[in-house]
Amino acid sequence: MVQKGKGSEHVKYKRFMRKKFCRFCAEKTPFIDYKDTRTLKSYITERGKQLPSRMTGTCARHQRELTEAVKRARNIALLSFMEK
Amino acid sequence: MNYYENIVILDAALEDTGIDAAEKRITDLIEKMQGEVLKHERWGRRKLSYEINKHEKGYYLFFVFKSPPTAIKPLEELYKVFDPVFKFMIIKLRKKEVIALQSSLQAMEAKAAEQAAPDVVTDVVKDSVGEAVVPSVPAETAEPAE
Ligand SMILES: [Zn+2]
Numbered sequence: 001m002v003q004k005g006k007g008s009e010h011v012k013y014k015r016f017m018r019k020k021f022c023r024f025c026a027e028k029t030p031f032i033d034y035k036d037t038r039t040l041k042s043y044i045t046e047r048g049k050q051l052p053s054r055m056t057g058t059c060a061r062h063q064r065e066l067t068e069a070v071k072r073a074r075n076i077a078l079l080s081f082m083e084k
Numbered sequence: 085m086n087y088y089e090n091i092v093i094l095d096a097a098l099e100d101t102g103i104d105a106a107e108k109r110i111t112d113l114i115e116k117m118q119g120e121v122l123k124h125e126r127w128g129r130r131k132l133s134y135e136i137n138k139h140e141k142g143y144y145l146f147f148v149f150k151s152p153p154t155a156i157k158p159l160e161e162l163y164k165v166f167d168p169v170f171k172f173m174i175i176k177l178r179k180k181e182v183i184a185l186q187s188s189l190q191a192m193e194a195k196a197a198e199q200a201a202p203d204v205v206t207d208v209v210k211d212s213v214g215e216a217v218v219p220s221v222p223a224e225t226a227e228p229a230e
Contacts, residue, residue, distance in 0.1 A: 031180045076091050076173045077142070080133035 020057025024065070032065045034072035037079060044070065048080045085150050087122075087177040087185060090159070093142035094168045096129045103143060106168050110147065113162055119151025122189060137170050148177075148185060 024032060034040070043058070043066055044050050050070055053063040073079040094106055103126070111121050127144035136142070156174060163172040177185060 030184050031178070072173070072175065074133070076093070076171065077132040077134055077136060 022057055022059040022062055024062040025059055029062075032062065032069045034069040034076075035078070036069075037073055040066070040070055040073055040079060044079070048074075048082045086153055087148070087150050087182045088156070088174055089177055089181075090147040090149065090174045091172065092145040092147070092163065092169055093132075093136070093139075093171040094145060095139065095170060096141035096143050098143060098168050102168060103145075106166070107145060109166070110145070110159075110162070113159060114147070114149050114151060114155060117151055117155030117158055119149050119155045121147060121149045122185070123148035123192075139170055142171065 023029075032039070043056055050067060053060065058066060070079060074081055092106075092110065094103060098106070107124065107126075111124065114121055123146070125146040127146055129141055129143050131141055132139060159174065160172075163169045
């Protein structure tokens with residue numbers, strides 16, 4: 001027997017995920033401060049590597065600014081370089 | 085005139101008098117080079133995120149100053165030969181950072197004026213500029229080593 005109407009039961013592979021958005025655009029952050037390590041830390045891994053924008057939703061402009069801020073913070077030892 | 089932000093890391097073993105002296109030497113040089121120190125903060129002893137020249141800790145000084153670009157070279161030269169300093173970073177502020185700095189300086193002035201003349205009601209002023217003030221001390225200053 002041919003079963004019909006199964007289409008709706010077909011599990012579409014979709015992760016439970018919120019829509020990503022750029023936090024800095026949303027909050028209208030005037031600039032990303034390299035001294036604000038609490039914010040920077042949410043954009044780097046535990047090992048200290050910066051997260052790609054496709055994971056965080058950060059827009060291209062702010063991702064560049066973020067990279068700059070992370071570099072400055074690392075330079076002055078407020079953040080670590082990547083750990084092995 | 086440009087606006088600069090400058091972090092200096094001093095030997096954490098330095099006593100308070102040594103820190104006073106270092107701070108004075110830096111501000112004196114900035115002023116001698118026709119600069120003006122707009123802010124200076126002591127973040128105190130912090131654990132470094134990585135070892136620098138065998139130092140695991142450092143005493144952080146933070147300056148914001150206005151000066152002609154010619155002041156930077158002598159300042160860097162000082163840091164290179166000044167023993168208590170083992171790391172420094174001077175950053176030229178961009179337009180947006182300068183704007184944020186100016187509003188934070190205004191807020192500081194308003195606050196100082198309020199303290200000098202407590203009778204004057206300055207609530208309106210305080211509220212209008214208060215939002216723009218970003219605390220410049222890193223959030224986890226007091227946090228111990230990770
Ligand atoms: Zn953005």
